[in-house]
Amino acid sequence: xxxxxxxxxxxxxxGLNSVRAGQLIMAEPDLILANDITGPVAINEFxxxxxxxxxxxxxxxxxxxHFVPNKDIKSAQQCKMCRDFAAExxxxxxxxxxxxxxxxxxxxxxxxxxxxxxxxxxxxxTCTYGALGAFSTGVGSTDMAAxxxxxxxxxxxxxxxxxDLCGQTKRYVCGKDVIxxxxxxxxxxxxxxxxxxxxxxxxxSLSMDDRFTICNMAIEAGAKNGIFPVDGNAREYxxxxxxxxxxxxEPDPDAEYEKVYNIDLSSLKPTVSFPHLPENAREAGSWGDxxxxxxxxxxxxxxRISDMRAAAEILKGRKVAKNVRVIIIPATQEVYRQCIxxxxxEIFLDAGAVISTPTCGPCLGGYMGILAEGERAVSTTNRNxxxxxxxxxxxxxLASPYxxxxxxxxxxxxxxxxx
Amino acid sequence: MxxxxxxxxxxxxxxxxxxxxxxxxxxxxxxxxxxxxxxDLDPDFVKQVRAGDIIVAGDNFGCGSSRxxxxxAIKASGVSLVIANSFARIFYRNSINIGLPILECPxxxxxxxxxxxxxxxxxxxxxxxxxxxxxxxxxxxxxFIQNIIDKGGLLKSLS
Numbered sequence: 001x002x003x004x005x006x007x008x009x010x011x012x013x014x015g016l017n018s019v020r021a022g023q024l025i026m027a028e029p030d031l032i033l034a035n036d037i038t039g040p041v042a043i044n045e046f047x048x049x050x051x052x053x054x055x056x057x058x059x060x061x062x063x064x065x066h067f068v069p070n071k072d073i074k075s076a077q078q079c080k081m082c083r084d085f086a087a088e089x090x091x092x093x094x095x096x097x098x099x100x101x102x103x104x105x106x107x108x109x110x111x112x113x114x115x116x117x118x119x120x121x122x123x124x125x126t127c128t129y130g131a132l133g134a135f136s137t138g139v140g141s142t143d144m145a146a147x148x149x150x151x152x153x154x155x156x157x158x159x160x161x162x163x164d165l166c167g168q169t170k171r172y173v174c175g176k177d178v179i180x181x182x183x184x185x186x187x188x189x190x191x192x193x194x195x196x197x198x199x200x201x202x203x204x205s206l207s208m209d210d211r212f213t214i215c216n217m218a219i220e221a222g223a224k225n226g227i228f229p230v231d232g233n234a235r236e237y238x239x240x241x242x243x244x245x246x247x248x249x250e251p252d253p254d255a256e257y258e259k260v261y262n263i264d265l266s267s268l269k270p271t272v273s274f275p276h277l278p279e280n281a282r283e284a285g286s287w288g289d290x291x292x293x294x295x296x297x298x299x300x301x302x303x304r305i306s307d308m309r310a311a312a313e314i315l316k317g318r319k320v321a322k323n324v325r326v327i328i329i330p331a332t333q334e335v336y337r338q339c340i341x342x343x344x345x346e347i348f349l350d351a352g353a354v355i356s357t358p359t360c361g362p363c364l365g366g367y368m369g370i371l372a373e374g375e376r377a378v379s380t381t382n383r384n385x386x387x388x389x390x391x392x393x394x395x396x397x398l399a400s401p402y403x404x405x406x407x408x409x410x411x412x413x414x415x416x417x418x419x
Numbered sequence: 420m421x422x423x424x425x426x427x428x429x430x431x432x433x434x435x436x437x438x439x440x441x442x443x444x445x446x447x448x449x450x451x452x453x454x455x456x457x458x459d460l461d462p463d464f465v466k467q468v469r470a471g472d473i474i475v476a477g478d479n480f481g482c483g484s485s486r487x488x489x490x491x492a493i494k495a496s497g498v499s500l501v502i503a504n505s506f507a508r509i510f511y512r513n514s515i516n517i518g519l520p521i522l523e524c525p526x527x528x529x530x531x532x533x534x535x536x537x538x539x540x541x542x543x544x545x546x547x548x549x550x551x552x553x554x555x556x557x558x559x560x561x562x563f564i565q566n567i568i569d570k571g572g573l574l575k576s577l578s
Binding site for chain 1: 514
């Protein structure tokens with residue numbers, strides 16, 4: 001039996017010729033990641049276990065992104081703990097206010113992750129790096145602590161579902177619409193414990209930012225990882241960033257897939273996931289009249305430069321609707337700088353939006369845009385669970401930057417071609 | 420480990436944001452986490468839960484974030500076992516790694532109601548609904564995972 005691309009990466013990092021679905025293995029990740037929420041728990045566990053020194057300081061990344069610049073004293077304490085640990089262990093990849101960004105936008109941008117890598121992160125959206133042809137998956141803080149100590153992590157080799165993409169997306173349809181459509185199709189546990197492998201002639205037309213968005217939300221279908229083939233677009237993105245050799249793993253012709261979905265990208269419309277699960281996906285035309293109070297454009301899902309450009313394309317020369325608060329959060333310092341250089345920042349300010357420094361803040365109801373009782377937000381983030389962005393009676397509608405920006409202008413959930 | 424307690428019953432897709440909302444993630448102490456456990460789903464949980472109690476839920480329990488604070492909050496609130504049709508994978512790993520007992524058993528989920536008294540023998544994967552007398556059997560863990568549980572968590576199993 002042949003192996004999937006995901007299985008090949010796991011086998012290579014476990015020193016095995018082959019692995020099969022269900023097999024339990026010990027493998028050595030190329031990068032181990034945590035943030036200011038999960039890092040402190042991992043550091044505590046690391047110390048409790050009596051560990052003195054990390055196995056390989058080059059392979060650890062600590063990114064302060066969830067509650068920074070610190071929202072309160074407790075958050076400041078948590079960051080301090082990470083900062084002290086990074087200093088004590090001389091970690092070269094510690095990112096704090098001034099050079100940080102939202103972790104899953106920052107690490108690819110800096111070339112710390114790339115094709116053929118095995119990456120674990122104490123953050124569920126670590127699956128983002130599959131866009132580059134890496135096997136990357138979220139784990140917990142104890143896994144992080146164990147990997148920092150031993151350089152290793154245990155895995156159950158996943159089976160896989162194949163998504164064969166064809167065609168090209170229409171205007172105003174992007175990676176976010178693709179993944180919301182897929183989650184709507186298979187459900188929030190449709191890929192539970194499995195790999196989502198994207199392939200087919202439609203891949204070439206998807207930008208790297210589209211692919212990051214698609215892999216980012218693989219976890220919202222329960223998947224262990226999402227992964228794209230390494231094509232010219234991916235190589236171009238990694239050029240000048242990723243310094244290790246690019247290794248491209250392709251599935252064997254007889255690799256086993258539990259299911260194959262054929263998705264025609266040209267048939268997709270702008271898609272929004274209604275409260276309170278990402279699987280409640282609805283296409284434009286079936287949204288009804290949903291009045292909104294807030295718009296958030298940013299996050300590890302949609303805070304990259306093409307997302308900023310999409311928002312600016314809609315907001316240019318227009319004004320945000322009365323009584324709607326629009327919060328735009330470039331995901332990294334580099335994206336922020338680019339927004340200024342390209343004049344996007346001015347478009348946002350002219351429209352009546354605010355621009356925040358990079359932070360995960362509002363996505364998980366931390367700060368920088370918490371919703372009051374009964375309020376509704378259209379957000380380019382990744383989860384719309386009960387209470388996710390604030391009061392438990394508030395509602396989050398997950399959407400692309402085009403839909404979010406269009407809704408900001410009209411004050412109700414709107415498709416970009418409605419304005 | 421002796422497991423016996425009263426059942427709190429929940430549905431499908433109980434996510435980590437309702438198990439422990441992110442607004443409380445600025446403090447990872449067990450006491451703080453336990454005091455807000457299940458707050459946005461069942462505000463009475465914290466008031467009513469007693470040491471040994473059991474959570475029974477449907478599909479995909481613990482979906483969402485990788486926050487280990489979620490199983491930690493449940494464990495710190497005194498819960499001795501979570502039974503579900505299925506668990507989200509990171510929650511599953513985290514529970515094993517921190518030593519929160521979990522069992523996948525759709526038959527038990529079907530046969531147990533809120534408020535029932537339930538006992539379980541983890542080594543045998545046996546679940547008994549003491550209120551109705553019905554018995555269920557869950558798939559045992561593979562030896563690799565059982566070893567982590569027996570040693571009291573991942574870090575102890577490595578040292």
